[in-house]
Structure formats: structure tokens, C-alpha cells
Amino acid sequence: MVRNLLTTGLRVLWKDRLYAAINLVGLAVAFAATLLIALWIRYELNWEPFLQQPEQTRLILAHVRLPQNRGFDTLSNPVMMRAEFQTALGDRALVARFSDQDVVLSVGDRRSNEKVGFVDPEFFRIVTMQFLAGDPAHALDAPDSIVLSESAAIKFFGAKSPLGETIELQNRATARVTGVIADPPGNTMFRKTAFAASLSPVSSIQANEKIGRWSNFNAYELIRLQGATEADIRRELDRLTDQKYPEDKTGNSSHTFDIVALRDAHFVHVVDGRASGKTSLVTLAIVAVLIIAIAGVNFVNLATARAARRTREVGVRKSLGATRRAITLQLLTEPFLLTLAGLLLAFVLVETALPFLSDVLGAVLVFSYGRDWTLVLLATFVALLVGLLAGLYPALILSRLSPVEALRAAGRSGGGSSRLRQALVVAQFAASIGLIVVTIFIQQQAEHARDVNFTQIGGDPLVMINNLARLDDSTRKTMIERLNAEPALRGATAASTAQADTARNNDTRDDIRPGQQVSFQLVSVDPRFFPLHQFPLLAGRNLEAGRDEGQNDVILNATASKLFGFVNPQDAIGRSFGSAESRLTIIGVVPDFPLQSARENVGPLVFFHDPTIFRYAIVRVPGSSIRPALQAIDRIWRDAAPTYPIVREFADERLARIWRATQREADVLTGFALVAVLIGCLGLLGLAAYTAERRTKEIGIRKAMGASTADVVKLLVLQLTRPVIVANLLAWPVALWLVQRWLAGFADRVPIEPWPFLVASVGTLLLAWTVVSGHALAVARARPAFALRYE
Amino acid sequence: MIRLENVTKSYRTDEVETTALADLSLAIDPGEFVAIMGPSGCGKSTLLNILGLLDKPDGGRMVAFGEEVSDAGERKLARLRADSIGFVFQSFNLIDELTVEENVEVSLLYGSNGRSNRKQRVADALSRVGMAHRARHRPQQLSGGQQQRVAIARAIASDPKLILADEPTGNLDTKNGDDVMALLGELNRAGRTVVMVTHSPDHAAYAKRTVSLLDGRVVAETRNG
Structure with missing residues (x-):
């Protein structure tokens, strides 16, 4: 049959x-x-595959809305949050912060720029990555401890066991290797070379703890529930909104928080600056x-x-x-x-x-x-x-x-x-x-999104040097001058932010429009920024070296000019706002261009000249002879900052990435x-x-x-x-x-x-x-x- | 009207070659009513297909309606079929999805008839075969005899010079068969040329001439009455 x-x-x-x-x-x-x-x-749904108790592991998502500004969403939170949680939840929850930084690691003359996560001692009991050596529960108890990934251990120490060996951070601090973890898989947010203690002098968590501002959002807040519930966290977050952001009650700003399962967190951050769903x-x-x-x-x-x-x-x-x-x-x-x-x-x-x-x-x-x-x-x-x-x-x-x-x-x-x-x-x-x-x-x-970003580059290729912030003020200044004077190059400039950067420096003021709060992003640029990018001025004049440095003279973009109340860019020129110690004097207006990402609106931008906060050097190189130009850049960097390896990238490659x-x-x-x-x-x-x-x-x-x-x-x-x-x-x-x-x-x-x-x-x-x-x-x-x- | 000279036709399958027509010559004159008879497989239907320009002979000459068609192109054959020939099939061959009047109209679609002209001709043809009252029915709703009358209406709607009928009564009972034969006789008396394949000697008697085929050859020709 x-x-x-x-x-x-x-x-x-x-x-x-x-x-x-x-x-x-x-x-x-x-x-x-x-x-x-x-x-x-x-x-995609199984990120952080090593989590032992994924359903107990949470992350805090902050929604910040500022007056007259789009605001932003971020998984980073004020570093003081951890102490508040520890007081409120006690041993019913494990709380750890995570902040990643580019750090120069060196062992002897082996030296390279690495992505390092700075974390609290509880981190490995929450993010349960696989340890090949060392004790996950106590590896980062000491402020000078560091845990290496397997490939980093091999890179710096070869075949011998790295446990107990020392490694230099940022040429400033020494850390002792207390553990080795298996290399993180592709689907984790914590794909770093090494994890160091948050108490390290190099850690930005440490620095921000000292500053103590609740308006700074710098570190992930990781929580593993051990008896506490989401409702407990919620209650604590509501209290923080209430106590730490009193301006929310009067102005039109708001600071709210959401609790996200760690496993879903990568969905939140795939889109820069904006929380997006799946x-x-x-x-x-x-x-x-x-x-x-x-x-x-x-x-x-x-x-x-x-x-x-x-x-x-x-x-x-x-x-x-x-x-x-x-x-x-x-x-x-x-x-x-x-x-x-x-x-x-x-x-x-x-x-x-x-x-x-x-x-x-x-x-x-x-x-x-x-x-x-x-x-x-x-x-x-x-x-x-x-x-x-x-x-x-x-x-x-x-x-x-x-x-x-x-x-x-x-x-x-x-x-x-x-x-x-x-x-x-x-x-x-x-x-x-x-x-x-x-x-x-x-x-x-x-x-379209890519092209909008690309058009900003225009003409000959741009090279971006990412780790300018490492250098002290005078070295930074000489570096830019020398890059500018170099005949193999077509000019150089510097700025506090750049394409594909997610860091923001926001300011909110109530002395610009009567009875209104106005928020904008502050960007420090070198006077050559606009000419190098070939952005014309809509009105007024450019910043001038020497004349405007550290002064109150600013250039607005078109959106900011409108926001400040000027229908015509011409009307803005020469106007001043604020009291003597925080005065802004508008000297020019430039058109809107996407500063960081095309996904976002071009918000109001205020450009000023403060070389002390430059983080990026931007160099235009002749398209016909790129190789000698790059050699020149590397040579200038090496001469001025011999202890730091250069981190540079073509702007278009950076964007493409x-x-x-x-x-x-x-x-x-x-x-x-x-x-x-x-x-x-x-x-x-x-x-x-x-x-x-x-x-x-x-x-x-x-x-x-x-x-x-x-x-x-x-x-x-x-x-x-x-x-x-x-x-x-x-x-x-x-x-x-x-x-x-x-x-x-x-x-x-x-x-x-x-x-x-x-x-x-x-x-x-x-x-x-x-x-x-x-x-x-x-x-x-x-x-x-x-x-x-x-x- | 149509003249075949030494026409041959054979069919090939993978294994065998079958001769359907062997060196056949035949002339059909205007106004004739010809019956073609013979046992199964003698080539009757092949002959009718060739007369109707549905199939091409392998060899020999053929002249139809004053034109040499032995090696005419598809376009020319289609035009001749549309203008000069009407078909009546044993199994009626009505299109199931179309109504009676739409079926009749199909024979006018490919000639040079305007829309209103077509409506009129369809109505005339249907009333001539006595099927006007069933114009909006579907073929399946009709009896075999009625379906064949619709098929005849379709064959005459374009006013062709020649009507070819392939065993038109083969699927009908005696009564309906006789009605259909009477209709064909009437059409012939009105001046149309009719060529019909049949098994029935009774129905062959309606024709003026009977051509008998065997193994692809004409073996006898008789004049009736």
C-alpha cells in the first residue's frame, strides 16, 4: 500500500x-x-549569551529632554546612581557600573591603544563572562587590578601566565593582572580587550565621581536582582528624578528612566543618540x-x-x-x-x-x-x-x-x-x-543618511586623529600648528566633537530669550574648522586665532540663530547675551550641517574657540599623494607625543564604518x-x-x-x-x-x-x-x- | 472553391510514423454539400483539418478561395479562417467560461466587424438556429443538441463561404441529430458550401456528394439523388 x-x-x-x-x-x-x-x-535576541540569569539582569536607560532641544536617550547614567541603589536595595541587588575608554596599555616596549572597560568589583558577578584564570567574584576588588581577555593576554605576555604581572595604563598608572577571560563573543556589548577596576586613577568613573554632577551621564548602571524587584528599582528611580533634578518641576526639561533587560539593551543603542525599538x-x-x-x-x-x-x-x-x-x-x-x-x-x-x-x-x-x-x-x-x-x-x-x-x-x-x-x-x-x-x-x-554625512567631507580626503585629548594643552597646540605648517598636507583643524561621535556638551540658559529656557550644544572648534570643511558663513565673520580664543565670541548655526530669536542671520551679528562672566557675543552664523549623525536633527549649535577641550584633529590631505601625507602626520605625532600611539582614520572610512x-x-x-x-x-x-x-x-x-x-x-x-x-x-x-x-x-x-x-x-x-x-x-x-x- | 492536388500528411511519434493522407486529390466546388465517410483512422479528420486550414499538408498543392495556401504564413491562414470558414465540431467545442452569445461572438472578434455590427450578427445567427432565447446561458446549462445549434450559430455568424463540420451529430441522439442535419441542409440550400465528416449513412444522405476514404486515399465518390 x-x-x-x-x-x-x-x-x-x-x-x-x-x-x-x-x-x-x-x-x-x-x-x-x-x-x-x-x-x-x-x-539578535540572544545577546550576552554568557549571562547566567538573564531574566534577573537589568540596565538603566535614561531619557533626557532639554528645553528647546531634542534631548537624548542614553544607557549611560550619572555615576552616583550606584551608591543610591546600594543604600536603597542593600544586598537584595548587585549593582555595578561600566564605562569604556580608549586606553594606552603598555608592557615594556609593547604598547597599544585598547578598548578597556572600567567596572566595579561586582561586575563579573552580574555579567558572568567565562574566566580562564582568576576568581570572578574578587578579581577586581583592588583598585589596581585588571582582567585581560585571552587574546590580550597572549598579545602582551605571550605564552606565559599573566597572573600577577603588571601592565601600565595610559602611562600614568600600573595595574596587576588578576584574571583572564575567554574572548567575548560577537553578540555582546562588552566586547573589550580588558576590564579594569573603576577605582583606577585612569577611570572616568573616578573623575566623574569627583565632579559629582547629576547632569553628567557617563556609565552603564548594571543591576542583578537578588530578591529586589523591578518595582523597587522603579521607586528608587522616581525618587532620583524627584530629588536630583529639581529643575524638571520649573523648566521644560525632564529626566526620566526606564529599566531594560540587559539582553535587550543592544536594541536600544544600535541607533546613536536615540532609543529605537526592534x-x-x-x-x-x-x-x-x-x-x-x-x-x-x-x-x-x-x-x-x-x-x-x-x-x-x-x-x-x-x-x-x-x-x-x-x-x-x-x-x-x-x-x-x-x-x-x-x-x-x-x-x-x-x-x-x-x-x-x-x-x-x-x-x-x-x-x-x-x-x-x-x-x-x-x-x-x-x-x-x-x-x-x-x-x-x-x-x-x-x-x-x-x-x-x-x-x-x-x-x-x-x-x-x-x-x-x-x-x-x-x-x-x-x-x-x-x-x-x-x-x-x-x-x-x-x-541618503550616508550621503548627507559624506558630503560634509567634500574634496580631498580628510584624516581624523581621535586621541587628541590625551595630550596636554601645549603639546596639542604645537601639534595642530605643525600639522598646519606641514607642506605635505592641505591644512588642519581641531574640534571637541566629530562625525560619529556620541558625546554631547549641552548647555541650558534662561538669559537668552526672556522667560524661556534655551538649550543648545556647545562645540569648540579651531578657527580653521569652517574653511577646512568649506562651510561658508551666512553672516558675520569667522573666529580668529588669538583674538577669540577663550573669549565669549561665538558662531551660531542657522537653527541656533532662529532659536535665539533672529529671523535674519544678519540680525544676530554683534548681539550679546548674559552677564559679564558668562557672556555670549555672536560674531557669525553658519548654515546647518550634520555634525555627528544624520539620524538626528541638526540641533542648535554654538561654536566657540577653546583649545583645551579639543578631542579631534582633522587634517586634509592631498588626494594625489596620500602616502607621504600620512607619513608626515605620523611623524609629527611621534615627535610631539612619543608615548602615545596615534589613532587616526580616514573620515570616509570612519563614516562607512x-x-x-x-x-x-x-x-x-x-x-x-x-x-x-x-x-x-x-x-x-x-x-x-x-x-x-x-x-x-x-x-x-x-x-x-x-x-x-x-x-x-x-x-x-x-x-x-x-x-x-x-x-x-x-x-x-x-x-x-x-x-x-x-x-x-x-x-x-x-x-x-x-x-x-x-x-x-x-x-x-x-x-x-x-x-x-x-x-x-x-x-x-x-x-x-x-x-x-x-x- | 478548394482544390487539393496530391496532398500527403503523416504524423510522427517517437516510435512510429502514421500516414494519414496519401497522395490525395479532391476539389470542392461552390454551393456543394459534401459528406466524407470512412472507418476510424482513415484520415477523415485530418482531411477536414487541412480543408479548414487548421493543419498544413506535408506535400502536394492546395488552393483555397483562389489563393495558393500550400506554404502560406500563419497570419494569412488566420485571416482566411476568420473571413471564409466556419467550423462545427463533434464535441461542440464551446468555451465553458463564456455565455452563448459570447461564444458566437468569438467567431467575429478576429474579422473586421465593429461592435454594434457584431451584436446584430450574433443575434441573427442565434435566431436562425432557434437559440435566441438562451443567449445569456452558459454552455453547461444546455443540452447537447442545443449546444450543437449554438456551435452552428457560431459557424455561420461571420457569414463564411465554407462550413466544415466534423461529425456534427456524433454526440447527439437521433432526434437532435436529425434537427442539426436539417439545419445544415437549409444552410446549403441558402447558398453555403458545406463539407461534413460523418459515420452515419443516413446523415450522409443529406449531402449531394459522398466521398469515401480508406487509408488516406479516396476510394469512392458517389452523387446522391
Whole structure:
């Protein structure tokens, strides 16, 4: 019995090879794409994989809103928060701070810039990373202790055990190695070379503790609940808002906090400066569902269409005594065989594509049948479900027919379900069109955001030196002067912030507009900043070396000029605000340009000249001779600051690095959307073949009546055009809504133009035409006598 | 009207080659009513397909409606079919998805008829075969005899010079078969040329001339009445 079922099933599939191949490829690609997306989503949802009690581990997210300013969201919090929590929660919670800094580590003459996390002693009991040596509970108890990652240990100490060895931090302090951890995996926020005690003199936590300002947000606040509840933390946070930010009650500023599961925290920070949800993951999940739905619909569609051909076989079998159950079973065998084969092929595809996808995403995705048995089981279940849906309808309808009915119905085409089939085709096209439209906008926005940032560079390449803050004031000054005087270079400037920097220096004043608080970002720039970037002045004059240094003279950007109450930039020039000790005198206005990130609005900026807080040197190098220019930069740095390795980067590379993640996501999304469209096309191809075949008789009649080949092709192609047009009408409003929602998350966004909609529509139509016209042409060309004999 | 000279036609499958027509010559004159008879497989339907320009002969000459068509292009054949030939099939060959009047209209779509002209012709043809009252029905809602009358209406709607009927009564009972034959006889008396394939000697008697085929050759020709 089973053998008979299998052989018939396999023979039916072999007889309709094209149909079987279309379904197999469609199903396999769909299953593979969905599995890959599932793996990716799981990777993203399983950050900090080493956490022993992920459900007990929290992080504080701060929302800061300042008057007249967009404000910011940050996972960093005031460093004094930890003491408050410890007092309030006692031993019902472990609390530790984390702050990462670029630090020069040196052992003997081995010296390099490393990312170091400064943390409290409890850190490793909260963030339970794997220790290869040392005691996680007490490794960082002493202020001069440091824990190295395995690769850092090898880098600095080679094969010998580093425990007890000393290492120099920032040429200022010495630390003793008290532990070695396994290198952190790709999906953790704590991917650092080393972790040092927060009490180290180099630690910024230490420095900020001394300053003691609740308006400074510098360190992550990590909490592991040990009896305390989220409500306890909430209560404490509300109290802090109340007591530490009295200005919230009077002004229009606000400081509020949220509690975030550590595992979800990376979602919060992927977007600089702005907390964002899991939008791209949700989009991906939707795409996965659409892909499976499209492939499933295709399969069901083709299977039901095909089933009509087997009416005669059913009639014969029934007249030979087959029961209804036997017929149902038999008609279900074929779709089950196909879906299971599709699934097997999908596993092969997943294994082939996984390394490639991991590479593109910069993530390590793994798939193992043993460990991921739930996923395998789920995939099998979905495959069987698709098979059941595809087989059940025809199986039930056909098995119900009496043998006579079945034999009589054999010649007729199935008219009843053709409307359902049309509806399914429309739905499928609508999904494809919607996906294309949304992807075009995502791509456009990703490119736009990058381009806006890139345009700022303009002309010859810019090189950014990142660790200017290391140097003392006089060294910094000579460094910039020497870079400027160097004939191999095209000029240099310096600033307190730069592209892709997330640090902000905000100021709020009430002496600028009567009765109003006004917030803006303060940026210290060297006078050559504007000319070097080729930003023109809208009004007034530039800062001048010597004349404005340390003075109150400032330049506003256009937004700040408006915010200060000037309709015309010209009106701002020469105006002064504030009392003698904190006076601002406006000497110039520059146009708005994205200072740090295109995702954010260009807020009000106030530029002044204070070389003591410069953190970046920006050097323009001649594009024609980059190598000697870089050598000159390195030489000048080495001469002036021999103890610090230089950290430099091309501005465009720096930007590209920042945007790579966004662009990568957009690319992968585009890839999967294309897969969905392709699967849709495969289904269409099958359906076209079926329709053409089913209509052979009709075409024969029409040709006997004198229809030419062109007439017949037109007929078949037009018949297909209608569902595509209906699909467009359905897809456009939904796509528009989705795009509007998605773009709302960006400050500087691309306009919603009609062309992506037209491209998607015309594209799908052309694709559909191409897919069907081959079949239409073949059928239309056949001699009418042949077509009619088909009966 | 149509003249075949030494026409041959054979079919190939993977294994065998079947000769359907062997060196066949035949002339159909305007106003004739010709019945083609013979056992199954003698080439009747092949001959009719070739007469109707649905299929091309492998060899020999063919002249139809004053034009050499032995090696005419698809476009020319389609035009000749649309303008000059009407078909009636054994299994009616109506399109299930279209109504009766839409089915009849199909024969006018590919000629040079305007929309209102088409409506008029469809109505005329349907009333000539007595099916005007069923214009909006679907083929499945009609009996076999009614379906065949619709098929005849379709064949005459474009006012063709030649009507080709492939066993038009084969799927009908005696009563309906006789009605259809009467209709074809009437059309012939009104001046149309009719060529019909049939198994039934009774129905062949309606024709003025009977051509008998065997193994792809004309073996006998008889004039009736």
C-alpha cells in the first residue's frame, strides 16, 4: 500500500517535472530564507549569551529632554546612581557600573591603544563572562587590578601566565593582572580587550565621581536582582528624578528612566543618540512570514490547479473499488513528498548560505541539528502544514466525487476554484509589490543618511586623529600648528566633537530669550574648522586665532540663530547675551550641517574657540599623494607625543564604518525581499504553464475562428495583467503606511515620491509578462488542429 | 472553391510514423454539400483539418478561395479562417467560461466587424438556429443538441463561404441529430458550401456528394439523388 502510494506519487511528480521543479525550488528557497531569518532573529535576541540569569539582569536607560532641544536617550547614567541603589536595595541587588575608554596599555616596549572597560568589583558577578584564570567574584576588588581577555593576554605576555604581572595604563598608572577571560563573543556589548577596576586613577568613573554632577551621564548602571524587584528599582528611580533634578518641576526639561533587560539593551543603542525599538527585526520577521506565505500560496495554488487533471485517474481508481480514504491518502502523498523534499533541500541551502550570511552581517550565526532541534521540528511542522493545505482541498473534493461524476468531470476545467486561485495570485503579487516598495525606501534612506554625512567631507580626503585629548594643552597646540605648517598636507583643524561621535556638551540658559529656557550644544572648534570643511558663513565673520580664543565670541548655526530669536542671520551679528562672566557675543552664523549623525536633527549649535577641550584633529590631505601625507602626520605625532600611539582614520572610512551596520541590514533585507519576489515569480511561471495548458482547447477554438498568434498572446497576457493591477491597488496604501511609519524614525528623511511605487508596479508587471509570455507564445503558436485534438 | 492536388500528411511519434493522407486529390466546388465517410483512422479528420486550414499538408498543392495556401504564413491562414470558414465540431467545442452569445461572438472578434455590427450578427445567427432565447446561458446549462445549434450559430455568424463540420451529430441522439442535419441542409440550400465528416449513412444522405476514404486515399465518390 505505502509502496504503491510512494511510486504513484513519485511518478506523478516525474511526469510533471517542470511543475515539481518549480515547487521544489520555490519551497526550498522559502524554507531556507525563513530558517536563515529565524537564526538571525534568534542571534539578535540572544545577546550576552554568557549571562547566567538573564531574566534577573537589568540596565538603566535614561531619557533626557532639554528645553528647546531634542534631548537624548542614553544607557549611560550619572555615576552616583550606584551608591543610591546600594543604600536603597542593600544586598537584595548587585549593582555595578561600566564605562569604556580608549586606553594606552603598555608592557615594556609593547604598547597599544585598547578598548578597556572600567567596572566595579561586582561586575563579573552580574555579567558572568567565562574566566580562564582568576576568581570572578574578587578579581577586581583592588583598585589596581585588571582582567585581560585571552587574546590580550597572549598579545602582551605571550605564552606565559599573566597572573600577577603588571601592565601600565595610559602611562600614568600600573595595574596587576588578576584574571583572564575567554574572548567575548560577537553578540555582546562588552566586547573589550580588558576590564579594569573603576577605582583606577585612569577611570572616568573616578573623575566623574569627583565632579559629582547629576547632569553628567557617563556609565552603564548594571543591576542583578537578588530578591529586589523591578518595582523597587522603579521607586528608587522616581525618587532620583524627584530629588536630583529639581529643575524638571520649573523648566521644560525632564529626566526620566526606564529599566531594560540587559539582553535587550543592544536594541536600544544600535541607533546613536536615540532609543529605537526592534524595527529591523520586526520587519525581518514580517518578510519571513511573507516568504513562507507566498511559497505556500504558490504551492497550494498549483497543487489545486493540477489536481483537476487527476480526476480521470480518481474515477478509474474508484470504479476499481478504491475507498474515499485511500483516494485522500493518495492525493496527499504527492504534496507531502514535495514539501519534505523541499525542506531537506532547504537544510542544504542553509548550511551553504550560513557562512556567507554571517560574513555579510558581521555576526556569527550557527545552525546545528542537535542543538536547534526545536527549529528543525518547527520547520518540519510548517512544511507538513503547507503540504496538508495544498493536498487537502483537492483530496477532499476529488475523493467525494462518485466514479461516474469523476469520469464525466474529467474533461472539464475546474471553474469553481479559479476565483480563489485569482485571489491568491493577487495576494501574492500585492505582497511582492509591497515588499519592493518598502525595500526601495529603506535602501534610499540608508544611502541618503550616508550621503548627507559624506558630503560634509567634500574634496580631498580628510584624516581624523581621535586621541587628541590625551595630550596636554601645549603639546596639542604645537601639534595642530605643525600639522598646519606641514607642506605635505592641505591644512588642519581641531574640534571637541566629530562625525560619529556620541558625546554631547549641552548647555541650558534662561538669559537668552526672556522667560524661556534655551538649550543648545556647545562645540569648540579651531578657527580653521569652517574653511577646512568649506562651510561658508551666512553672516558675520569667522573666529580668529588669538583674538577669540577663550573669549565669549561665538558662531551660531542657522537653527541656533532662529532659536535665539533672529529671523535674519544678519540680525544676530554683534548681539550679546548674559552677564559679564558668562557672556555670549555672536560674531557669525553658519548654515546647518550634520555634525555627528544624520539620524538626528541638526540641533542648535554654538561654536566657540577653546583649545583645551579639543578631542579631534582633522587634517586634509592631498588626494594625489596620500602616502607621504600620512607619513608626515605620523611623524609629527611621534615627535610631539612619543608615548602615545596615534589613532587616526580616514573620515570616509570612519563614516562607512558607522553606516555599515545600517547599510548591511538594508542590503540583507533587500536580498530577502528579492527572494520573496522570485518565489512569487516561480509560482506565476507554474500557474502560467497550467493556465496555458488548461486553455489549450479554448485557444484552439479561437484559432479555428481566425485568431492570430498575436491575438492569443494578447489574450493570455491581458488576463494576467488584471490581477497585477488589482494587487497594486491593494499594496500601495499598505506600503505607503509602512513607509511613513518607518521614515518617521529619521530626522532627515527622504521624501516619499511616487516613483518607487511605479517602479514596483511596472517591475512586477514586466516580470509577470516575461514569465508568462514564453508559455503564451508556445501555446499560441501551436497549430490549431493540434490544440483541438488535445481533448 | 478548394482544390487539393496530391496532398500527403503523416504524423510522427517517437516510435512510429502514421500516414494519414496519401497522395490525395479532391476539389470542392461552390454551393456543394459534401459528406466524407470512412472507418476510424482513415484520415477523415485530418482531411477536414487541412480543408479548414487548421493543419498544413506535408506535400502536394492546395488552393483555397483562389489563393495558393500550400506554404502560406500563419497570419494569412488566420485571416482566411476568420473571413471564409466556419467550423462545427463533434464535441461542440464551446468555451465553458463564456455565455452563448459570447461564444458566437468569438467567431467575429478576429474579422473586421465593429461592435454594434457584431451584436446584430450574433443575434441573427442565434435566431436562425432557434437559440435566441438562451443567449445569456452558459454552455453547461444546455443540452447537447442545443449546444450543437449554438456551435452552428457560431459557424455561420461571420457569414463564411465554407462550413466544415466534423461529425456534427456524433454526440447527439437521433432526434437532435436529425434537427442539426436539417439545419445544415437549409444552410446549403441558402447558398453555403458545406463539407461534413460523418459515420452515419443516413446523415450522409443529406449531402449531394459522398466521398469515401480508406487509408488516406479516396476510394469512392458517389452523387446522391
